[in-house]
Amino acid sequence: MAKQLIKGNEAIVKSAILAGCRAFYGYPITPASEIAEAAARYFPSAGGTFVQAESEVAAINMVYGASAAGVRAMTASSGPGISLMQEGISYLAGAELPCVIADITRGGPGLGNIFPEQSDYFQVVKNGGHGCYRTLVLAPHSCQEMAGLTALAFELAHRYRTPVMVMADGFIGQMMEPVEFASTAKLPAPPEWAVTGTAETRRNLASSIQLEADQMEAHVRKLERKYRLAAEEEVRCEHVETNDADLVLVGYGVVARVLKAVVREARAEGLRVGLLRPITLFPFPVLPLRSLAHRARIFLSVEMSTGMMVEDVRLALNGARPVEFFGRCGGNVPATDEVLRVVRELAIREGLRPLLTDVPSLEVCHG
Amino acid sequence: MAELLLDDPVAAGFEIVHERPHSFYPEFFRKGDLKDQTHYCPGCGHGIAHKLVAEAIDELGLQDRTILISPVGCSVFAYYYLDTGNVQAAHGRAPAVATGVKRAHPESIVVSYQGDGDLAAIGMAEILHAANRGENITVFFINNAIYGMTGGQMAPTTLLGQKSTTTPYGRDHYNDGYPVKVCELLATLEAPVYLERVALGNAKQINAALRAIRKALRYQTERAGFSLVEILSPCPTIWKLDPVAAQKRVREVLVPAFPLGVYRDRGAEIPKGETLPPRPLPAPPPPLDAIPGLLDIDEQTPDPPAARPAQADLRIRVAGFGGQGVLMLGEVLAEAGLQLGLEVSWLPSYGPEMRSGTSNCHVRISSQEVDSPLVARPNVLLALNEPSLRKFLPTVEVGGWVLYNHHQLPADIAVPEGIHLLPLACSELADSLGETRAGNIVMLGALLAATDGLPIEAIHRALALCVKSARWLEIDRRALATGQQAAREALSNRSQEVRREIQ
Numbered sequence: 001m002a003k004q005l006i007k008g009n010e011a012i013v014k015s016a017i018l019a020g021c022r023a024f025y026g027y028p029i030t031p032a033s034e035i036a037e038a039a040a041r042y043f044p045s046a047g048g049t050f051v052q053a054e055s056e057v058a059a060i061n062m063v064y065g066a067s068a069a070g071v072r073a074m075t076a077s078s079g080p081g082i083s084l085m086q087e088g089i090s091y092l093a094g095a096e097l098p099c100v101i102a103d104i105t106r107g108g109p110g111l112g113n114i115f116p117e118q119s120d121y122f123q124v125v126k127n128g129g130h131g132c133y134r135t136l137v138l139a140p141h142s143c144q145e146m147a148g149l150t151a152l153a154f155e156l157a158h159r160y161r162t163p164v165m166v167m168a169d170g171f172i173g174q175m176m177e178p179v180e181f182a183s184t185a186k187l188p189a190p191p192e193w194a195v196t197g198t199a200e201t202r203r204n205l206a207s208s209i210q211l212e213a214d215q216m217e218a219h220v221r222k223l224e225r226k227y228r229l230a231a232e233e234e235v236r237c238e239h240v241e242t243n244d245a246d247l248v249l250v251g252y253g254v255v256a257r258v259l260k261a262v263v264r265e266a267r268a269e270g271l272r273v274g275l276l277r278p279i280t281l282f283p284f285p286v287l288p289l290r291s292l293a294h295r296a297r298i299f300l301s302v303e304m305s306t307g308m309m310v311e312d313v314r315l316a317l318n319g320a321r322p323v324e325f326f327g328r329c330g331g332n333v334p335a336t337d338e339v340l341r342v343v344r345e346l347a348i349r350e351g352l353r354p355l356l357t358d359v360p361s362l363e364v365c366h367g
Numbered sequence: 368m369a370e371l372l373l374d375d376p377v378a379a380g381f382e383i384v385h386e387r388p389h390s391f392y393p394e395f396f397r398k399g400d401l402k403d404q405t406h407y408c409p410g411c412g413h414g415i416a417h418k419l420v421a422e423a424i425d426e427l428g429l430q431d432r433t434i435l436i437s438p439v440g441c442s443v444f445a446y447y448y449l450d451t452g453n454v455q456a457a458h459g460r461a462p463a464v465a466t467g468v469k470r471a472h473p474e475s476i477v478v479s480y481q482g483d484g485d486l487a488a489i490g491m492a493e494i495l496h497a498a499n500r501g502e503n504i505t506v507f508f509i510n511n512a513i514y515g516m517t518g519g520q521m522a523p524t525t526l527l528g529q530k531s532t533t534t535p536y537g538r539d540h541y542n543d544g545y546p547v548k549v550c551e552l553l554a555t556l557e558a559p560v561y562l563e564r565v566a567l568g569n570a571k572q573i574n575a576a577l578r579a580i581r582k583a584l585r586y587q588t589e590r591a592g593f594s595l596v597e598i599l600s601p602c603p604t605i606w607k608l609d610p611v612a613a614q615k616r617v618r619e620v621l622v623p624a625f626p627l628g629v630y631r632d633r634g635a636e637i638p639k640g641e642t643l644p645p646r647p648l649p650a651p652p653p654p655l656d657a658i659p660g661l662l663d664i665d666e667q668t669p670d671p672p673a674a675r676p677a678q679a680d681l682r683i684r685v686a687g688f689g690g691q692g693v694l695m696l697g698e699v700l701a702e703a704g705l706q707l708g709l710e711v712s713w714l715p716s717y718g719p720e721m722r723s724g725t726s727n728c729h730v731r732i733s734s735q736e737v738d739s740p741l742v743a744r745p746n747v748l749l750a751l752n753e754p755s756l757r758k759f760l761p762t763v764e765v766g767g768w769v770l771y772n773h774h775q776l777p778a779d780i781a782v783p784e785g786i787h788l789l790p791l792a793c794s795e796l797a798d799s800l801g802e803t804r805a806g807n808i809v810m811l812g813a814l815l816a817a818t819d820g821l822p823i824e825a826i827h828r829a830l831a832l833c834v835k836s837a838r839w840l841e842i843d844r845r846a847l848a849t850g851q852q853a854a855r856e857a858l859s860n861r862s863q864e865v866r867r868e869i870q
């Protein structure tokens with residue numbers, strides 16, 4: 001397929017339709033609105049449904065209905081709207097209904113602003129709704145990944161029967177890059193559990209209710225097993241020059257793009273810096289991080305927040321190595337120079353002089 | 368023995384007066400214990416309403432097609448009883464869930480069954496908008512003027528003066544507002560086809576309720592649109608009345624407060640025997656292999672133009688007023704890079720600033736993978752206005768180019784050492800072409816002349832892709848040539864040394 005120059009937000013829509021999504025319910029919000037707009041343009045002609053809902057609360061519940069009815073369904077929003085969707089996401093997780101939710105993040109709290117931030121991390125990655133559930137979270141850092149990870153999101157949603165979030169910052173949503181789409185479209189039949197208004201599916205029920213304590217616990221344990229399995233099977237991350245890295249940067253979304261420039265420039269200065277870019281935020285790349293700790297002396301989490309993902313980096317490393325943090329927020333993206341300065345300071349502090357070799361390897365705690 | 372007889376009552380010689388509806392489970396297998404009795408209190412309206420709904424579904428032969436959306440409230444377990452497809456919804460959201468289900472399967476019969484708290488308090492937005500869209504669904508709205516499930520708190524339909532656990536001194540409209548009249552409210556909307564209020568106060572009222580329920584479902588089978596039946600319903604437990612007294616209260620207290628009757632019936636407005644115009648079904652889906660084309664995805668990448676730079680590292684910042692075509696200029700550049708088979712990125716300033724004030728974008732065109740799409744140190748600055756020049760000039764890398772939309776720099780601005788400057792009144796030149804707004808493309812032409820970085824053929828291809836109107840494409844082509852020409856003249860007046868390629 002030909003590459004086309006396309007906004008990340010639009011790439012999500014085309015890729016979703018190619019992945020068999022036929023229901024889009026949304027509500028406008030900057031910087032995610034192009035998703036609803038492109039959906040309004042493309043879904044009806046592809047044989048799908050587009051409805052602009054009266055609110056994000058309604059939108060996610062329409063998705064719930066469509067998913068219960070066996071149609072691949074999605075919605076998209078940004079911070080304030082994602083906050084409103086949390087109730088529905090919890091119900092979807094509880095009822096084991098697959099769907100895809102794109103969060104094109106912006107500044108907060110409150111109305112905040114429309115510029116890119118990564119401050120939805122907690123509500124998206126740590127489950128912003130009630131109950132013992134998780135959503136799988138994919139974090140694209142390019143328009144190509146907006147397409148690719150949206151397609152993956154649908155596969156995972158259906159494999160695990162759970163809502164999957166695609167979380168990208170406003171810049172990844174708003175920017176244009178060349179994208180090559182899948183060459184064929186698919187349209188899987190409704191799953192056998194779906195309620196489709198036929199004699200064969202009449203006894204099917206989509207519900208999150210488990211009335212008895214033991215029943216509820218059994219259900220929660222079943223969900224927990226799914227998440228464990230996902231943690232084993234679905235971790236995805238990108239390594240950039242981590243093999244010999246003394247200092248490992250950790251970042252996702254547009255920040256990871258900046259960090260790739262930082263790695264290049266730091267290497268040009270003779271500093272052994274690498275980048276670990278989580279592609280799945282849940283499951284978090286715990287083992288890849290731990291194995292880097294054998295060699296790396298220090299980790300630096302860089303985010304557009306006051307420090308959210310850094311908690312997961314610290315949990316993963318469990319004290320094996322120091323984990324530092326650098327963040328900007330409000331719509332400010334950490335600049336290459338800014339991060340380089342922090343890297344240089346840390347290099348001095350840790351004695352990572354250029355081309356320093358043979359850093360003793362510590363035993364990593366796997367607790 | 369009794370069981371044996373009931374298995375085949377006709378054979379046993381009984382005349383059947385009233386049969387259990389097929390759509391009502393004979394045994395409630397999803398229920399934990401006491402599988403032969405409902406969880407409703409004796410005399411509860413929900414039990415009666417369920418049976419009426421099941422009966423109507425049977426009569427219309429809809430059992431297999433029906434999908435019931437159950438709410439949060441005492442009827443949360445409606446799926447224990449109704450032998451149809453079932454989806455359980457969050458509190459108040461049943462109409463939204465019903466929308467998603469119905470749109471997925473327009474041939475199914477979707478029933479949203481809701482209480483008054485569910486529908487008229489927490490779910491008011493969802494019911495109003497489902498009604499306003501005219502969703503082809505049927506809503507059964509059980510108004511018992513109280514929150515049954517949570518133990519008797521005020522409902523939006525609780526009567527003035529009525530005591531509840533949260534209106535211990537009686538509902539006071541100054542504090543709690545007035546009882547919400549749902550049929551009257553929805554009747555202000557254009558879309559609903561059928562709205563009727565019925566009651567379960569005695570056998571006669573119950574028969575009328577069944578007729579309304581049947582009619583509402585029939586409208587859905589005809590794809591007529593949205594219908595709602597409000598059912599005034601006894602809640603003996605919370606009302607602290609026995610079932611008989613509770614029914615009496617429905618008749619004597621609820622009915623006067625919520626008058627029974629038809630609030631909308633589009634079917635009654637047309638000649639007898641005719642049916643309402645059906646809502647259109649979605650068009651049949653296209654074949655799968657047509658989907659990429661429908662999504663404007665081309666199969667083949669066009670061959671890159673012959674002249675293609677071996678090395679490229681353009682880091683461009685375009686800036687100006689909103690309306691000067693800043694973002695579009697950046698897009699044409701990025702598209703040209705893509706046409707050349709190079710790696711590109713385009714990152715805009717977005718949001719309210721696009722409506723007024725300033726606008727800018729970052730463009731990278733590179734023979735390497737583009738790392739950061741943010742251009743902090745541009746080697747090309749295209750400044751379409753003075754504030755942009757002032758803001759971004761200090762960021763330009765030594766050896767880089769600055770194009771400024773005026774024939775000279777403001778007096779107080781000095782060009783830093785090692786920066787190539789080309790001041791050119793692009794908007795004025797565009798003006799002479801009859802379109803000031805083509806100033807951005809005049810500047811693009813000037814950039815081509817100044818740097819030789821991008822072959823003109825790639826720009827032409829990019830323009831053809833980015834500019835949808837033929838008239839504008841023509842203007843832009845002339846603007847491009849004008850800019851090139853003007854820049855060549857301006858530059859040839861300077862020493863050859865100044866002219867250097869940026870790669």
Ligand SMILES: Cc1ncc(C[n+]2csc(CCOP(=O)(O)OP(=O)(O)O)c2C)c(N)n1
Nearest residue numbers: 439440441458482483484485513514515516
């Ligand atoms: C979001 C949310 N808020 C509150 C509740 C608690 N709750 C459950 S049922 C109910 C009221 C139901 O009343 P109504 O809709 O009138 O139904 P009834 O029981 O009277 O039939 C409430 C407030 C809930 N389940 N979810």
Ligand code: SF4
Nearest residue numbers: 408411441515602603
């Ligand atoms: S509390 Fe009221 S509404 Fe609920 S089951 Fe009992 S009688 Fe019915």
Ligand SMILES: [Mg+2]
Nearest residue numbers: 482483513515
């Ligand atoms: Mg009630």
